[in-house]
Amino acid sequence: MSSNQWLATGNFFTAYKQEQRTFFTHLDRSVFSLFLALLLIWPMVFPLSNKYMLVIDSTLIAIVAVMGLNLVTGFAGLISIGHAAFVGVGAYTVAALCRVLGDSHGLVTHFWPIVILAGGLVGAVFGAVVGLPALRLKHLYLAIATLSFQMIFEWTINFMTFFNQGQTIFVGRVFWFTGKVMRREHYQFWYYVTLVVIILSGFGIRNLMKTRYGRCLIAVRDNDRAADAMGMHPGFTKVYAFALAGFMAGMAGALHAYLYRGVGFESFTLHHSISYLAMAIVGGLGTLNGSFWGPVAIQFLELQVEHFSGFAGEYLPSSMNLATALRPLTFGLVIVLFLMFEPRGIANWWRIVKSYTKKWPFRY
């Protein structure tokens, strides 16, 4: 341990090893452990109804997906308008297994961690293939390439009889050591599974960003010619970024398939791709904790909008569906306002609060 355990006044690292630690101070570690314990314990103390648990679970799954999007768009600076399609690839990996083997085959129900990883790997392969244009293209062209992947994905799912033409494909209930996970504990079970996935991949990404494989992403984002001169291969780095994003998205998709116990086409449309992007932007592009804030904020907003339109809908003619109108409206407003006034997202607020409390009562 270094002598400076509070790390408030400056950078006193004397060895690279110190800089690479996950937690810089004891305070960091204890706050994080407390927070983690809280996340693990609360569902047992305050059991929520399945309805709210589902909302929380899908927020967590969105966090997994947005972590991937943040890798490719935030850290590597490549715009991906097809992220929901990668999530869909993961989900349809599970669905394809269910179609081939039957929806309660032992592989799907007993070896689900392997299936989730497999979903991630298939997502990574698709990510790398879609990222191939990155060898030649930049910026807008790349964004449009991912857009076309989204469109091709939607068409493939919609017109292939193997995928039930976009109709729901059922996925069986999984088994845990204690036996089959039944309806009562289903949502809590997947809460814990997703939480574990988030924690593992959060640590993974945090450590990745301290190695050359993570830093090359940032180098290529900041200046790809300089990165080239430093001996990195910008093209391959971009393909690799897409593969990483595809991996995270694929895992999110597989989790989605298990949580909803079915895979339908309507969860992976262009609209969802855009909302993943919105989550990443609202959270803060290029920051790890932004991937947590963004989905939570957007999900919260969506709940409020639904609540409000349910309340206001009573005073309006029933032909008008207020929720369908208000959802894109608030959503777009949030994206535009954040980009115009706080392009660094909620993560920046967190940073401001942190530095304020550190320096209090002094201003700087």
Place this chain on the structure above:
Amino acid sequence: MSYFFQIVVSGIVVGSIYALAALGLVLVYKSSRVANFAHGQLIAAGAFIAYALTVWAKIPVFFSFIISMGATFFLAMSVEKIFLRRLIGEPIISVIMVTIGLASILDGLIYLTPFGSENFSFPAFLPHTPLSYGGVSISWTQLVGVIVTMVLIGGFSWFFKKSTVGISMRAVSDDQFAAMSVGISVQTVFGLAWATAGLSAAAAGCIIGNITGLNFDTLHAFGVVVFPVVILGGLDSILGAVVAGIIMGLIQQFASGYLDGNWGLNGTGEVMPYVILLIILLFKPHGLFGIHEIERV
């Protein structure tokens, strides 16, 4: 054989509409390097304004088309003024995301009106009996639509070739600093580029609305499908947009005419543009007529 020619005719009809829709996107990209993901919503807004004026305010059809074009002219101009002017010089992802956000806002606003959920169709003002020649038929709306499109595209190209404003717009797209130094207001040009894009979007919306009826999903899908068109033609080429629009229309109609129903395929017309788009991006990313910016990554 008449099946073949029928497909050619409908391909040209669809293609010329694509050309007109793509024109607006190219105009904005050419002058300000912004890819406008809200173009489909502008198209829809133009069509809906025209419908509201024709049917609810009982204004003659042609006048209401012109008024709706004027309305979207100012709508697009104010969009540029309010949202995009602040983002000049920001990274490209912010600009793209702002246009995506705008698309979302406009979506929401349109869903607040009856147009979001119901289907409407323009009152027919042209003869119903289609023109046919040798087994190939084309309806009057389609014919008039193609003619109007061609006239508009001709008008726009004249505007860019000859008029002072058009020349200054081209100058800005060529070199902003040089344009500024000869006294062109770059900001005005950006606004005008958006405004003309809005105008052409409204025209496209009115023509689509007359041919296929007013359905929000169809109309705003045009905003996405123009991307393959502009990439094929080259993002900064007006001629490219026109040629690629017609090529894309033909490809789409041939795909749905000859591939659907065979080998278990269905709806290929919808996906073909994107397949072509990916192929073009891999092998000729600057399109048929785009400027080659040589840059190795």
